[in-house]
Amino acid sequence: MTRDRRLSWINGLLLPLFNVLTAFLATAVVFILINVNPIEATKILIYGAFGYEEGIGYTLYYTTNFIFTGLAVAVAFHAGLFNIGGEGQAYIGGLGTALVALYIDPTLSAWLIIPLGIFGGLLFGAMWAIIPAYLQAYRGSHIVITTIMFNFLASALMVYLLVHVLREMGQMSPQSKDFPDSAWIPFVHEVFAGMGIKIAQSPLNLSIFIALIFSALVWFFLWHTRWGFAIRATGKSNDAAVYSGINPKKIIVVTMCISGALAGLVGINELMGVQHRLLLDFNYGYGFGGIAVALMGRNHPIGIIIAALLFGILYQGGMDLAFEMQNVSRHIIVVMQGLVILFCGGLEYLYRPILIRFLAPIET
Amino acid sequence: MAKSNIAIELTDVDKHFGAVHANDKVSLSVKTGTIHGIVGENGAGKSTLMSILYGFYQADSGQIKVFDKEFRATSSKQSIEAGIGMVHQHFMFVDNFTVLENVILGSEGGALISESLGKARIELTRLAKEYGLEVELDVAVEELSVGMQQRVEILKGLYKGAKVLILDEPTGVLTPQESDELFRIFEALKNQGVTIILITHKLREIMDITDHVSVMRAGKMVAHRETNKTNPEELAELMIGRKVLLNIEKSKANIGKPVLVAKNLEIDNEQGLKRVSNVSFEARSGEILGIAGVTGNGQGTLLKALAGILPISNGSIEIMGETINSKNPLNPQQLRNLGVAHVPEDRQRMGMISDFTASETALLGYHNDKNINHGVWLKRSSVKANCESIMEAFDVRPTNPDLKSSNFSGGNQQKLILAREFERDPEVLIIGQPTRGVDIGAIEFIRKRIIDMRDAGKAIILISVELEEIMSISDRIIVMCDGEITGTVDASDADEATLGMMMANALISQEKSNEAQL
Numbered sequence: 001m002t003r004d005r006r007l008s009w010i011n012g013l014l015l016p017l018f019n020v021l022t023a024f025l026a027t028a029v030v031f032i033l034i035n036v037n038p039i040e041a042t043k044i045l046i047y048g049a050f051g052y053e054e055g056i057g058y059t060l061y062y063t064t065n066f067i068f069t070g071l072a073v074a075v076a077f078h079a080g081l082f083n084i085g086g087e088g089q090a091y092i093g094g095l096g097t098a099l100v101a102l103y104i105d106p107t108l109s110a111w112l113i114i115p116l117g118i119f120g121g122l123l124f125g126a127m128w129a130i131i132p133a134y135l136q137a138y139r140g141s142h143i144v145i146t147t148i149m150f151n152f153l154a155s156a157l158m159v160y161l162l163v164h165v166l167r168e169m170g171q172m173s174p175q176s177k178d179f180p181d182s183a184w185i186p187f188v189h190e191v192f193a194g195m196g197i198k199i200a201q202s203p204l205n206l207s208i209f210i211a212l213i214f215s216a217l218v219w220f221f222l223w224h225t226r227w228g229f230a231i232r233a234t235g236k237s238n239d240a241a242v243y244s245g246i247n248p249k250k251i252i253v254v255t256m257c258i259s260g261a262l263a264g265l266v267g268i269n270e271l272m273g274v275q276h277r278l279l280l281d282f283n284y285g286y287g288f289g290g291i292a293v294a295l296m297g298r299n300h301p302i303g304i305i306i307a308a309l310l311f312g313i314l315y316q317g318g319m320d321l322a323f324e325m326q327n328v329s330r331h332i333i334v335v336m337q338g339l340v341i342l343f344c345g346g347l348e349y350l351y352r353p354i355l356i357r358f359l360a361p362i363e364t
Numbered sequence: 365m366a367k368s369n370i371a372i373e374l375t376d377v378d379k380h381f382g383a384v385h386a387n388d389k390v391s392l393s394v395k396t397g398t399i400h401g402i403v404g405e406n407g408a409g410k411s412t413l414m415s416i417l418y419g420f421y422q423a424d425s426g427q428i429k430v431f432d433k434e435f436r437a438t439s440s441k442q443s444i445e446a447g448i449g450m451v452h453q454h455f456m457f458v459d460n461f462t463v464l465e466n467v468i469l470g471s472e473g474g475a476l477i478s479e480s481l482g483k484a485r486i487e488l489t490r491l492a493k494e495y496g497l498e499v500e501l502d503v504a505v506e507e508l509s510v511g512m513q514q515r516v517e518i519l520k521g522l523y524k525g526a527k528v529l530i531l532d533e534p535t536g537v538l539t540p541q542e543s544d545e546l547f548r549i550f551e552a553l554k555n556q557g558v559t560i561i562l563i564t565h566k567l568r569e570i571m572d573i574t575d576h577v578s579v580m581r582a583g584k585m586v587a588h589r590e591t592n593k594t595n596p597e598e599l600a601e602l603m604i605g606r607k608v609l610l611n612i613e614k615s616k617a618n619i620g621k622p623v624l625v626a627k628n629l630e631i632d633n634e635q636g637l638k639r640v641s642n643v644s645f646e647a648r649s650g651e652i653l654g655i656a657g658v659t660g661n662g663q664g665t666l667l668k669a670l671a672g673i674l675p676i677s678n679g680s681i682e683i684m685g686e687t688i689n690s691k692n693p694l695n696p697q698q699l700r701n702l703g704v705a706h707v708p709e710d711r712q713r714m715g716m717i718s719d720f721t722a723s724e725t726a727l728l729g730y731h732n733d734k735n736i737n738h739g740v741w742l743k744r745s746s747v748k749a750n751c752e753s754i755m756e757a758f759d760v761r762p763t764n765p766d767l768k769s770s771n772f773s774g775g776n777q778q779k780l781i782l783a784r785e786f787e788r789d790p791e792v793l794i795i796g797q798p799t800r801g802v803d804i805g806a807i808e809f810i811r812k813r814i815i816d817m818r819d820a821g822k823a824i825i826l827i828s829v830e831l832e833e834i835m836s837i838s839d840r841i842i843v844m845c846d847g848e849i850t851g852t853v854d855a856s857d858a859d860e861a862t863l864g865m866m867m868a869n870a871l872i873s874q875e876k877s878n879e880a881q882l
Binding site for chain 1 (some may be wrong): 741
């Protein structure tokens with residue numbers, strides 16, 4: 001194996017692996033500090049995520065959301081943009097999906113309604129990202145600041161819409177009426193039942209395949225089209241992009257639209273897949289989780305799928321853990337997530353010098 | 365013990381950077397009160413050796429003596445204490461501090477600064493008198509000309525007690541007149557007993573000013589000569605280990621019709637400052653038009669405007685029958701489609717993307733080409749094949765399209781960029797600094813290729829900081845100073861003195877206006 005190859009293995013696989021392991025070790029220390037046996041806790045966590053059919057279903061259902069937001073952050077990152085607004089884009093994207101589901105003729109085929117719902121999510125997510133993108137490209141406002149602010153705007157807007165506009169008549173809680181059946185994405189347990197296989201009920205639905213399809217599309221787009229090339233060139237060197245005749249301002253706007261659109265697909269899984277109505281905070285935490293997923297997955301779709309799965313495990317296993325152990329609160333998930341971000345993002349290259357010295361020393 | 369007359373003595377100094385053997389058992393002895401030149405190609409190990417002497421790096425093995433004392437610096441502070449001063453290629457200033465403040469930087473003394481400022485003022489006035497280095501002390505450094513800034517750097521070294529001054533490529537940013545002034549200062553310093561080590565790749569300077577010269581090649585010291593017993597041809601041969609054509613032979617230009625006509629151009633740079641005004645010229649097919657000038661006199665801005673990177677604010681450019689003006693700008697992509705190729709001045713930041721593979725760097729600017737795109741699919745195999753073929757055409761080594769661009773040497777990176785631009789058979793070539801940071805072997809190759817393009821009937825516009833390069837390959841030379849054209853000469857009539865006068869035009873007129881004010 002050449003040294004270049006070894007280096008790419010170190011960067012692509014070993015580093016994230018070591019970083020995640022370090023995050024887990026740190027989590028173990030946290031467990032010890034709150035008088036929880038970390039081995040015991042790990043057992044519960046893994047059992048919660050994988051030990052029974054329903055748990056697996058939940059794990060994969062969370063994974064689906066993280067794939068969408070992870071892809072969103074990664075695409076923006078390739079253009080050198082840090083999209084913190086996945087949270088808001090997912091929220092507004094869900095609104096687009098819900099509007100299609102609520103106002104379309106319910107007698108139409110699901111084969112038409114669901115793609116339109118996807119389109120609604122993509123469109124609204126993109127529209128929510130286009131304003132910060134425009135402000136960054138043409139007015140010099142920093143995208144990190146504007147996208148964060150747009151998360152709050154999205155939140156306020158959705159509360160208003162759900163309380164005053166979309167709330168079902170005679171209903172106290174701020175949520176829309178149910179979507180028609182034709183706008184429901186089938187649950188995986190239903191599909192299996194249709195084939196005569198009985199598995200436990202869970203929120204896992206066919207959206208996970210949509211997530212996998214979009215992962216492949218993102219991979220093809222970034223590395224095998226001229227537009228992806230333009231985005232990556234801009235992210236690496238603005239000067240070189242200008243030199244090549246690429247307009248970085250346009251790239252910023254287009255990339256953020258794609259990023260926002262991908263985040264906007266969270267609503268497909270959450271609303272068309274599980275809740276079957278529009279409600280508050282269905283997006284909660286997935287936008288920010290996507291940042292960690294993209295960081296850990298090194299902005300590559302395959303890495304993102306793996307990282308999203310890990311976060312799915314933490315989410316589902318963590319919930320079970322909080323349920324089983326009295327000293328552990330639900331917020332342990334946030335702690336673990338934070339440690340993963342710290343070691344995969346902030347201390348990304350912690351082990352690089354050591355790994356290089358042992359595995360890919362400079363040949364003399 | 366009687367003092368010997370050796371200022372610096374290096375014995376078998378060895379230094380590795382990973383796989384790179386930067387200094388391979390280098391020995392050197394520099395006599396007190398002489399000017400000692402060190403020449404070598406880029407990457408020959410000159411800078412590493414000097415950095416060891418200045419305490420930036422530590423040698424792996426070997427012995428260093430400074431004024432007969434064993435010396436092993438781990439920081440520049442120790443070197444300064446031992447009497448070594450260094451003037452870097454890029455000056456180390458706090459730009460908005462005054463000369464005086466810059467000089468005492470690092471030796472401020474106590475908590476209150478006024479005392480050391482006062483002391484420094486007296487000392488500097490004395491030094492300036494002694495060595496003929498007059499500089500105004502209370503002016504901000506940023507307001508001084510480059511030549512003056514260099515004087516401040518030298519003063520800084522002397523103020524800190526340097527008896528040995530190391531200068532790294534000191535004339536790269538100077539006009540010929542300023543260089544001559546600098547050499548006069550060298551003589552004065554030498555007469556006062558200061559030892560000067562001059563690192564350069566300009567053989568003319570070595571011949572003009574030094575007493576001794578040492579040649580480095582691939583980390584080794586290959587020869588020591590007394591300057592008056594050698595000649596440029598021998599030195600060049602020693603530097604690259606074989607004979608080179610310093611003057612490239614070229615046939616007479618077969619000049620055709622104008623293909624690029626610039627009229628009264630006015631261009632602002634990225635910061636919105638007007639850097640080019642009232643510039644008009646023609647570039648004709650089959651001709652190399654050289655644009656000479658001291659760095660920062662508008663040539664770079666002009667180049668970017670010609671390539672479509674900067675908009676023009678006034679005037680017009682006609683290229684291949686298209687007219688470009690402030691109302692009808694063309695972007696680099698549109699210009700490429702018209703047949704304009706551009707080799708940018710800033711290779712690292714503009715010409716390539718260091719993190720990209722060679723094949724991706726070879727795609728920059730041409731990623732929309734039909735022959736590599738099949739509908740939406742950017743065909744990797746075509747991209748690679750294309751890169752392989754241009755690599756072969758320009759002898760880029762290693763011939764590996766998948767290697768990261770940053771892993772190629774400077775010369776090979778430049779060849780890759782030139783190959784990318786030349787191999788598309790453009791009509792107009794805009795070339796900035798084709799051989800900056802490129803070793804001599806590659807320089808020869810690149811210059812020949814440029815002349816080949818000329819002979820193929822292309823119009824070539826060439827910008828270079830190397831006057832020697834402009835003079836040796838251009839057919840016609842225009843000189844820019846302060847954003848304007850200060851002269852146009854036929855290359856056959858050009859000599860350094862006249863070009864130098866034209867390049868310094870602004871300095872002269874500025875002095876005149878200053879006198880008028882007085």
